[in-house]
Amino acid sequence: xxxxxxxxxxxxxxxxxxxxxxxxxxxxxxxxxxxxxxxxxxxxxxxxxxxxxxxxxxxxxxxxxxxxxxxxxxxxxxxxxxxxxxxxxxxxxxxxxxxxxxxxxxxxxxxxxxxxxxxxxxxxxxxxxxxxxxxxxxxxxxxxxxxxxxxxxxxxxxxxxxxxxxxxxxxxxxxxxxxxxxxxxxxxxxxxxxxxxxxxxxxxxxxxxxxxxxxxxxxxxxxxxxxxxxxxxxxxxxxxxxxxxxxxxxxxxxxxxxxxxxxxxxxxxxxxxxxxxxxxxxxxxxxxxxxxxxxxxxxxxxxxxxxxxxxxxxxxxxxxxxxxxxxxxxxxxxxxxxxxxxxxxxxxxxxxxxxxxxxxxxxxxxxxxxxxxxxxxxxxxxxxxxxxxxxxxxxxxxxxxxxxxxxxxxxxxxxxxxxxxxxxxxxxxxxxxxxxxxxxxxxxxxxxxxxxxxxxxxxxxxxxxxxxxxxxxxxxxxxxxxxxx
Numbered sequence: 001x002x003x004x005x006x007x008x009x010x011x012x013x014x015x016x017x018x019x020x021x022x023x024x025x026x027x028x029x030x031x032x033x034x035x036x037x038x039x040x041x042x043x044x045x046x047x048x049x050x051x052x053x054x055x056x057x058x059x060x061x062x063x064x065x066x067x068x069x070x071x072x073x074x075x076x077x078x079x080x081x082x083x084x085x086x087x088x089x090x091x092x093x094x095x096x097x098x099x100x101x102x103x104x105x106x107x108x109x110x111x112x113x114x115x116x117x118x119x120x121x122x123x124x125x126x127x128x129x130x131x132x133x134x135x136x137x138x139x140x141x142x143x144x145x146x147x148x149x150x151x152x153x154x155x156x157x158x159x160x161x162x163x164x165x166x167x168x169x170x171x172x173x174x175x176x177x178x179x180x181x182x183x184x185x186x187x188x189x190x191x192x193x194x195x196x197x198x199x200x201x202x203x204x205x206x207x208x209x210x211x212x213x214x215x216x217x218x219x220x221x222x223x224x225x226x227x228x229x230x231x232x233x234x235x236x237x238x239x240x241x242x243x244x245x246x247x248x249x250x251x252x253x254x255x256x257x258x259x260x261x262x263x264x265x266x267x268x269x270x271x272x273x274x275x276x277x278x279x280x281x282x283x284x285x286x287x288x289x290x291x292x293x294x295x296x297x298x299x300x301x302x303x304x305x306x307x308x309x310x311x312x313x314x315x316x317x318x319x320x321x322x323x324x325x326x327x328x329x330x331x332x333x334x335x336x337x338x339x340x341x342x343x344x345x346x347x348x349x350x351x352x353x354x355x356x357x358x359x360x361x362x363x364x365x366x367x368x369x370x371x372x373x374x375x376x377x378x379x380x381x382x383x384x385x386x387x388x389x390x391x392x393x394x395x396x397x398x399x400x401x402x403x404x405x406x407x408x409x410x411x412x413x414x415x416x417x418x419x420x421x422x423x424x425x426x427x428x429x430x431x432x433x434x435x436x437x438x439x440x441x442x443x444x445x446x447x448x449x450x451x452x453x454x455x456x457x458x459x460x461x462x463x464x465x466x467x468x469x470x471x472x473x474x475x476x477x478x479x480x481x482x483x484x485x
Contacts, residue, residue, distance in 0.1 A: 003069050005061035007076065012054025014077055018084050019047035021133055025088070029126035036124040039092035047084045068482065074473045078465050082106045085134060092127060099454040106461045108134030110468040111142065111350055113222020113320030113437030116450040116457065120227050125208065128225045132212040139219025139249075139350040140189050142468070188257050193218045196245045203237040217245045220350040222320025222437040229445070230310070231323040239310040239323060250277065250317040252348035272384060273346045273357045280356075281316045281344055285309040288333045295330045308333070311445075316340035318351040320437020327444035334440055338427055341436040352435035352467050354404055358397045360384065365394050403471050408433055411463050418456050428452075432460045433467035 026040035085105035090096060100116040107114045108131050120128065193214055200210035209225055216223045226232035230242060248256070251274050258267045268274060289305035298304040307324045314321040315337040326334045343359045345351020361384070368382050382389040408429055415425035420442070427439030428449070438445040442452070449457060466474050476482050 003066070003072075005058045006069055007072055008054050009058035009061040010073055011076055011080070012051045012056075012058065014081060015047060015051030015084060016055060017051075018081060019044050019051055021137060022047055022085075022088065022130070025126040025130045025133065028129050029124065032125045034124035034126055036088070036092045036126045039088040040126060040130075042091055043084075043088035046087055050084065071473055071476055071482075074469055075477060078109070078469055082109055085109065085130075088130060089127065092124065097454065099457050100450070103449065103457045103461045104131070105134060106464050107437075108132075108221065108223065109138040110435050110464040111135055111138050111219045111221035111318075111352075112432060112435040112464045112468075113216065114432060114443070114460065114464070115223065115448050116452075118227060118448065118450060120225055121232075123225075128212060129208075131223050132215040132221070132225075135219040135221025135223050136193070136215035139215075139221060140186060142219075142350050184257050185253050188253055188260060189218065192245070192248060192256070196241070199241045199245070200238060203241045204233065204235050205238060213242065214245070216321070217242050217319065218249050218350070220246065220249050220317055220319040220345070220352075220435070222314070224321065229322045230314075234323075236306060239306065242321065243310055243313050246313055246317045246319050246321075247278070247281070249319075250345045250349050250351045252346045253350075254348050255346075270385075272360065276360055277344055277346055277356045281313060281340065284316065284336065284340060285312050288312050288336065291330055291333055297329055312337050312340070315436055315438075316344040318345055318353060318434050318436040320431075322438055322445035325444065325446040327440050327446060334427075338430045338436070338439070341430065341434040352433075354401060358401060361389060361394060361397045362401060364389075365398075400471065403475065407463075407466060407471060411459060414459050415456055418453060418459075420452070420456060428456075428460055429463055432463040435464060435467055 022040060022044045026037065026044050029035075029037045029040050082102055082105035085108070086098065086101035089101045089104065090098065093101075103114075103116055106112075113135075117123070196214035196217055197207075197210045200214055201207060205213065212223070212225050213230070215221070224230065224232070230239060251268075252271070255267050255271050255274065259265060285305070285308055288308035289301060292298050292304040292308055293301045298307065310321075310323050311326050312333075313319075315326075315334075318341050326337070341353055343354045343356060345353055345355060347355045347357050361382070364382055364384065368380060371380060372378065382394060411429045411433065412425050415429060416422065420428070423440050424442035427441065428443045431437055431439040431443070438448075443449050449460060452460065
């Protein structure tokens with residue numbers, strides 16, 4: 001019973017925070033006079049009251065969070081918080097179904113960027129701001145979740161990263177307590193976001209679009225204020241700015257913190273995960289550009305490089321903007337982009353998927369197994385830099401990747417069972433599970449997820465949540481041994 005009270009108490013605080021965030025859009029709506037004031041006023045009151053009714057009566061609940069409580073809180077926070085976030089959307093757009101509203105807020109909070117909305121250009125300013133605020137706040141939450149919360153639950157986070165990534169981030173480089181770590185990372189995240197806003201304004205956006213797209217870029221959330229996404233602007237400077245900041249957002253924010261703290265770029269150079277990420281993504285941009293130029297998709301290599309770079313980076317980093325309908329490109333390129341979304345982003349970033357560090361460990365372990373096959377009597381440990389990677393970490397990585405692909409297979413077959421075509425089903429699950437946004441065919445960048453049935457939309461929403469919490473946090477709740485004392 002104490003566990004239930006603790007969960008209610010903490011989730012009540014989360015709900016109050018959600019109501020406070022909603023109040024900023026209420027103020028925006030009132031100032032802009034966009035007609036959505038009543039929706040945000042009622043939404044703010046309902047959310048704050050609900051949070052208070054959960055938080056205040058449970059003030060005496062134990063504050064200690066056990067591992068079981070922690071996993072339950074993660075599952076509840078990611079699945080129930082979007083319900084409160086739907087309130088202003090449902091009040092402002094009475095024809096919107098709850099399923100589509102829930103999908104939209106889950107997409108925002110998991111920083112996926114998939115949408116069921118059309119007519120974004122005509123939406124009230126406060127509604128568009130609300131979608132992007134969900135992206136931005138969740139982006140920061142994801143970083144704290146990865147760096148500070150997962151270690152408490154014993155399933156990775158910074159402890160795994162420190163063990164796996166030599167030279168770039170050491171325990172002594174980070175503040176010793178969760179609150180200090182969160183504050184440090186928050187300042188880095190907010191500072192880079194402000195720089196992105198200013199850069200987008202200088203590149204030609206108005207202030208509102210600059211704020212919204214900076215929020216989406218730094219969280220790798222991919223929402224836009226226009227149906228045509230970044231293609232609406234048709235601006236090379238804007239694409240360059242967004243490309244740079246998306247790459248920054250896909251790098252471990254703890255590394256950014258150490259770089260700023262030491263006033264040195266050396267932590268970047270020492271970060272094997274970042275080097276692998278940039279090498280793979282930027283090399284893929286050149287390959288994709290060559291294919292698009294060679295197949296006659298674009299008349300010259302520079303134009304092909306421009307469009308290939310922006311759209312490949314935005315999918316590979318799991319952001320989800322689009323400047324072109326890459327669904328019409330030679331099939332190798334968009335499929336390669338979706339493949340990159342599975343593994344490119346760094347740990348401790350706002351990206352999703354397997355993460356680059358796990359990919360590196362798996363590749364090195366494969367290389368080690370081949371070496372042992374040739375030299376069975378040799379003794380060699382798996383190393384990354386000067387660090388020896390323990391068998392426990394290798395086992396954890398292998399188990400995660402197996403679960404990852406099994407979840408993708410099951411979810412794809414679930415969509416196929418509903419009648420969706422294979423390419424749409426596969427790309428929708430990969431895009432949602434990796435929190436990357438647009439897929440191909442029926443869910444391509446020139447369309448959205450509105451054409452899916454309620455059941456198909458619900459499956460995609462579940463995929464977003466499962467991918468965002470890195471699978472273990474949800475799957476472990478269904479393991480009987482977890483509940484035994």
